[in-house]
Amino acid sequence: MIERLRALLPMRKGAAAIVPERSVAGRTLLLLITIMSFLSAVTLGGVVLVQKSAIAWSADTGREVTIQLRPVEGEVMESNLRTAVSLAQATPGVSGARALTVEESQQLLEPWLGSGLDLTAIEIPRLVVVQLADPAEADIEGLTRNLEAVKGASLDTHAAWRQQLNTMAGTIVFSGLLVLVLIGAATVLAIVFATRGTMATNREIVDVLHYIGASNKFIAGEFQGRFLSIGLQGGLLGAVAALLFFALIGTAAGNMLSSEAGAQAGILFGRFALGLSGMIGIAAVVPVIAALTAITSRVTVGRFLSETS
Template sequence: MIEVIKTMLPRRSRAAAIVPERSVAGRTLMLLIAIMTFLSAVTLGGVVLVQKSAIAWSADVGREVTIQIRPVEGEVMESNLRTAVALAEGTPGVASARALTLEESQKLLEPWLGAGLDLTAIEIPRLVVVHLGDPVDADIDKLSRDLTAVKGASLDTHAAWRQELNTMAGAVVLSGLLVLTLIIVATVLAIIFATRGAMASNREIVDVLHYIGASNKFVAGEFQGRFLSIGMQGGLLGGIAAILFFGLVGTAAGNVLSSEAGAQVGVLFGRFALGTDGIIGIVAVIPVIAALTAITSRLTVRRYLSQTS
């Protein structure tokens, strides 16, 4: 009799009987996993964007140094500027050097002093922007020594800015990874509760399976297969939604935001272009979430059965 019952209950049918394919619990769990996958992918994508922007910042800042020349009584500013440019261009590793015009220097002060001010009546510090061909080969020490011949001149390598940028980017990346960890923990807890709920509501079916000879390992495997399917479907929905999200945000940042706001957003996140590595990272989240769902459900079922047997 038991053998007859076994032949009437193929493997996939038993799985559907324990966790029905179209059950409310299954659809709810799939939606929950989709949301968690979306949040995980968005967090991971944000971390990738910030990291890429930080690398670009550091590279740009590292290829540029600035010579500041303060007004000194008895000194001719334009002559000092030409001397500083000549010294910079004669330094090994320097690609080019250019003195900012008076109008450009005044424009740099607008964020602090406001627009429309007439600064022609006062002398303001002037800047020489030096672009390095290769920051490693550039002899910055020699340039710093040579500039001692120019009164009021000082060299800024932007090392402090680079350090602050790297520290800020590192803090953002660390915060993103912490949020990602919390999302994963929340997902695991949700799967555990959903699995235990399914086990409790289908306890009679599990008892019948045990009666006909099914082992705890077999029942756990059935749950694992069903939850793997739920995790994969939810992961696909969440991953696709995350990729569309970055595409829409990138479009909105370029078309909806003002030029000033778009520039500020671009400084932090770039152009919202994930690139190949970002998309691969988001796609990789999908099988990870699916596998996490399957493994968590299997372990939960085996623990539940061991406690109730």
């Protein structure tokens, strides 16, 4: 026994491992870290997708305003539409304006009224879509004043909707980051229990190491190296699994976007394309998980040895 343990004392390059490479505890911890890494990467990827979609939504809605024309007794709707379009096109910062047809207006009402309704007997409000060349330079106040000459006309800048959209996206991002923190805390606790369990299992070996002169620093370094290896393997497996997950979801979403549910998912997550920033974020999970595993194991071993010395 003494001769076998003396082999642990030379330089780490050729040293045998205190924690067996294929121990049950090691395999279980590897699986656990892989799962935690996968969940962290998927959560981080989801946060990136929502944030990218929110930025795109805000940019799109910020470049468009809508003129609503309500039916007014004694007013000719088509004439008011032409006037509103002319006023919008003459406004500085506007790149174009177009009045929606009756059929397009009816299609906008279908989500609330259902399809197949005959709305020809009802005079419904009409819309003019105004495209802005530069939202910062567009004279929205001037357009609002000019539209006062058109009875039943009002301008919607979509500011309230953009604020609600940004609030929703911010809430989702914050929730995702909170989930990441909780996953990290659960990972730390799992590593603490696994490390203490391994220390207790190898208590006899640790005692003999102390007897032949091994320092607490050396023993903690052995455990740190072993758990760093487990963290790297688990983090890499989890990150690769997450990338495959997003690739599969993106393929499935591409086939489902024609359906109503798929369209709603596409609005929130786009086409599940992570982009370079998302891939870098998922790749960053690997060193973070590995470092978290190594540091936690070293601190746990140090405290365990302090308590038992």
